[in-house]
Amino acid sequence: MAGKVYHVSKRASDGKWQVFIRGSDKVIKLFSTKVEAEEYCTQMAKNQGATLMVHKSKGANKGKAGSAKVTKGK
Secondary structure, three states: OOOOEEEEEEOOOOOOEEEEEOOOOOEEEEEOOHHHHHHHHHHHHHHHOOEEEEEOOOOOOOOOEEEEEOOOOO
């Protein structure tokens, strides 16, 4: 994937949802719910024409991510 990729995942240590950029250890922002984190990250990705990756928090696919390209201005 070319360009910036934002990730949304659940932290095991405290159960909060974190937003970070691929390749960085720095968490941009923390949220209490997955919905809040996704809304925030979707808006950031739209503004920058970036990709959003949301990691699964439960079940057999826990930790795996699906991707959806978010295009600028949509």
